[in-house]
Amino acid sequence: MTKQRWLGKEPVSLATVAAQAGVSIATVSRIVNGETRRASPETVERVQKLISTLGYRPNHVGRTLRRRESRIVAMLSPNLDNPAMAGIAASVETALRSAGYVMILCDTHDRADLQDEYLHAMRSQVVQGYVVVNAVQSDGLSAAVARGDPIVFVGRRNPDGGGSFVGIDNWRAGIDAADHLWSRGFRELAVTYPLQGSSATRDRVGGFIARLEQLGLTRNAVRQAGASGLSHLEVGYAAAKSLVDGRPWPQALFCPSDLMAYGAYRLASEHQVQVPKECSIIGVDDNTLNAWIAPWLTSVRIPYGDFGDRVVEQLQVLWAGEPGSEQLLPHELIVR
Amino acid sequence: MTKQRWLGKEPVSLATVAAQAGVSIATVSRIVNGETRRASPETVERVQKLISTLGYRPNHVGRTLRRRESRIVAMLSPNLDNPAMAGIAASVETALRSAGYVMILCDTHDRADLQDEYLHAMRSQVVQGYVVVNAVQSDGLSAAVARGDPIVFVGRRNPDGGGSFVGIDNWRAGIDAADHLWSRGFRELAVTYPLQGSSATRDRVGGFIARLEQLGLTRNAVRQAGASGLSHLEVGYAAAKSLVDGRPWPQALFCPSDLMAYGAYRLASEHQVQVPKECSIIGVDDNTLNAWIAPWLTSVRIPYGDFGDRVVEQLQVLWAGEPGSEQLLPHELIVR
DNA sequence: GGGAACTTGGCAAACGTTTGCCTAAACTGT
DNA sequence: ACAGTTTAGGCAAACGTTTGCCAAGTTCCC
Structure with missing residues (x-):
């Protein structure tokens, strides 16, 4: 009652x-x-x-049972607290809505077990498709892919390879960062990265280093430091710390995400190192807030706001039974 | 096929x-x-x-049809791009998950028509409850309340009054901000606010001004400026601009949200005004990023991470047929 | 040995839709 | 007038579950 x-x-x-x-x-x-x-x-x-x-x-439930289509799409995202992830979620939600779908949001906390749990739960809910942001390798994911479930990968590619993907050319982003710093005359360069890095951050760092080698720097001339941790903020801080431990700060530092750049910035502040005067920092994402409170940060802007439409396009392709493709959106270096 | x-x-x-x-x-x-x-x-x-x-x-659809409970809860939130909203969404999602529910996320862009559209759509989906963040007044909302649908209001109270609410004591937050600035010896104070403000921001500003009057300042001694705009970032910038137009900056400025504070900060930077040396800025929310890249900002921390559990508690109360209550969580002034 | 109680499990009706097929009645053309 | 077509709408099966009720068979108690 x-x-x-x-x-x-x-x-x-x-x-x-x-x-x-x-x-x-x-x-x-x-x-x-x-x-x-x-x-x-x-x-x-x-x-x-x-x-x-x-x-x-x-009643959508009755209709779904009969028609076998729920008009629900599941989005699996690691930590929504990351502004970039929130931006993707907002964009995808809007695009889905205008296509007549609703979105179930699942926060996987970047854990394979939770990702699997959600994949199972969503299958029970008879969702029509999955948007997996920064997927991690997991049995459930492989099974879903093998089953032919419509999945669009965002940010990170399918760990098992293949499938639909929406993101940027991360390698190229690293190259662009390197070119920028090089053209400014910086030669004492460094890069930080997360130890349990995804393909995305690995590519950014890889492109950065490869380009510098191409330009004439030896591999060892580029100082590198990794760190692990829960949040990219902490990773950035810790990596920067091990980078400058007892040594002078580099002229410029490349961080494969804005959050890591924020972490490095905090350390710089603590060390009374002025950014960007004494050390330029360059990140990736270009968080909206940068223009307001982090003008010292140069960043490779990723057009997260455009992701939603591409994701829905890919879903529709998959629903039509065609194979998905890779959608690389243009990034842009923002200097303030 | x-x-x-x-x-x-x-x-x-x-x-x-x-x-x-x-x-x-x-x-x-x-x-x-x-x-x-x-x-x-x-x-x-x-x-x-x-x-x-x-x-x-x-199959959850069959089960839902028969049992008449979907274990789905809808969350309606204005602009997910706002880190505070994203924080609430993340917290509620986690709490729902551990209670065995999944969350459909709807971004209403703070528009009454979209809010109604979503309320209708969610009813069709046979969701078991609604979490409405910063609700706006709308016919559909009133109807849902009248129907007795289980709704938990977050951030802003039910525009029609009554019902379950999870948030902080906004008036008190304003008071605390005033006390802090007063105790630091600041007497030239100012406040900015959004013109189409919600009850939440109105209360914060109201508490702030009321407290200062109580402390001996005349109402006119507190400079005030409002502005309107899409984002609190822009509102904060515009309001600050009209506040200082041709006049000196105040010793301290209260902004009823961190985003507005960021807007004011940008203007201060453009005016070469040092924060907090020449002008203290105090916000509300205490965004996670503050500790990393905005240490100049004093802020009233709202424990968004704790909202989720309270929201789920309230939903369970409503499902049990009992009337919901107001849950005011403790806030805390953070000075860096 | 006979009823009571328990065990094991099937039947069928719902829940709210959609849709292929059927059927009358009305209309059309010659 | 009569066959053929169109119009207007009903029947009932299915989608995947859950659950009250019924029915045999077994065990138990006296």
């Missing part, structure tokens, strides 16, 4: 409308779905009036 | 398992739900083995 009060006092269904209108459920269903040719104009009008006065709304 | 490939090649249902096991659907259903006393130990084992080898997972 009290348990189902959430349904409203009057769970008005097709049957309710049909009874009031004196027609069959089938007829009401057809009218609801716009198939007006199967009923006389008077019937249609009578039923439509009743629908609006009774406030009838099709 | 291709259309339903997402279901997997073998949509294994109770019927599948039952057929293989040579028992009825009912028996399998009972075993799945742990009602083992209704079958012989051998049957139970045989069925359970089959369940795991076939990879059977209960």
Whole structure:
């Protein structure tokens, strides 16, 4: 009794409308779905009036069971606290909505077990597709891919390879960062990275170093330091610490994410090192807040706001039974 | 054919398992739900083995239709891009998950029409409850409240009054900010606010001004400026601009949100005004990033990470048929 | 040995939709 | 007038579960 009060006092269904209108459920269903040719104009009008006065709304659960499509898409994201992830979530949500879908959001905390748990749970919910941001390797994911479930990978590629992907050319982003610093005349360079890095951060760092070698720096001339930790903020701080431990700060430091750059910045502040005067820091993401409170940071802007549309495009491709593709969006170096 | 490939090649249902096991659907259903006393130990084992080898997972849609509970909760939030909102979303998601629910996330962009559209859509999805962050007044919302739908309001109270609420004592937060600045000896004070402000920001500003009057400042001694705009970042910038237009900067400035404080900070930077040396800025929220890149900002910390548990508590109260209550969480002034 | 109680499990009705098929009645053309 | 077509709408099966009720068979107690 009290348990189902959430349904409203009057769970008005097709049957309710049909009874009031004196027609069959089938007829009401057809009218609801716009198939007006199967009923006389008077019937249609009578039923439509009743629908609006009774406030009838099709029950999606019944519809899903019958039609076998839920219009629900699951998004699995690691830590939503990361502004970049939140940006992706917002963008995808908006794009899905305008395509008539709703999004179930799952925070995997970057853990393989939680990712699997969610993948299972979402399958139970009969979701129509998955958007997996920064996927980690896991059995459940491999199984879903093998099953042919429609999955769009965002940020990181499918750990098992293949499939739909939306992101940027991370290697190229690293190259662009290197070119920028080089053209400014910096030669004492350093890079920090997360130890349990994903393909995305690895590529950024890889591109950065490879480019510098191409430009004439020896591999050892580029100082490198990794660290591990929960958040990129802490990773950036710790990595920077081990980088400058007892040594002078480099002229410029490349961090494969803005959060890591923030971590490095904190250490620089503690060391009274001025950014960017004494040490330039360059990150990746270009968080919205940078323009307001971190103008000292140069960053490779990733157009997260454009991800949503591409993700939905890819989902539609997969739903059509065609193979997905890689969508690389343009990034842009922002200097303030 | 291709259309339903997402279901997997073998949509294994109770019927599948039952057929293989040579028992009825009912028996399998009972075993799945742990009602083992209704079958012989051998049957139970045989069925359970089959369940795991076939990879059977209960279909939530069928279950929802029958049981009339979807274990889905809808969260309506304005702009997820705001780190505070993202923090709430993350916290609520985690709390819901550990209570066995999943969350559908809807970004209302602070628009009444979108809020209504989502409320309708979620009702169709037969969600079991709603978490509405910074609700705006709308017909659909009033209707949902009147219907007795379980709704927990977060951040802003129910515009129509009453109901469950999770948030902080905003008036008190304003008071605390005033006390802090006063105790530091500042007497030339100012405050900015959004023109189309919510009850939350109004209360913060109201408490701030009321306290200063109590302390002996006349109302006119507190400089005030409002502005409107899409984002609090821009509002903060514009309000600060109109505040200092041709006049000296105050000793301290209260902004009812961190984002507004960031906006004011940008203007201060453009005016070569040092923060906090020449002008102290105090915000509300205490964004995680403050410790890393905005140590100049004093802020009233809102424990967003604790919101999730309280929200779920309130939902459970509502589901039990009891009236919800107001949950005011403790805030804390953070000075760096 | 006979009723009571328990064990094991099946039947079938719901939950709200959608949709292929059927059927009358009305209309059309010749 | 009669066959053929169109119109208007109902029937019932399915989608995957859950669960109240019923029915045999077994055990137990006196």
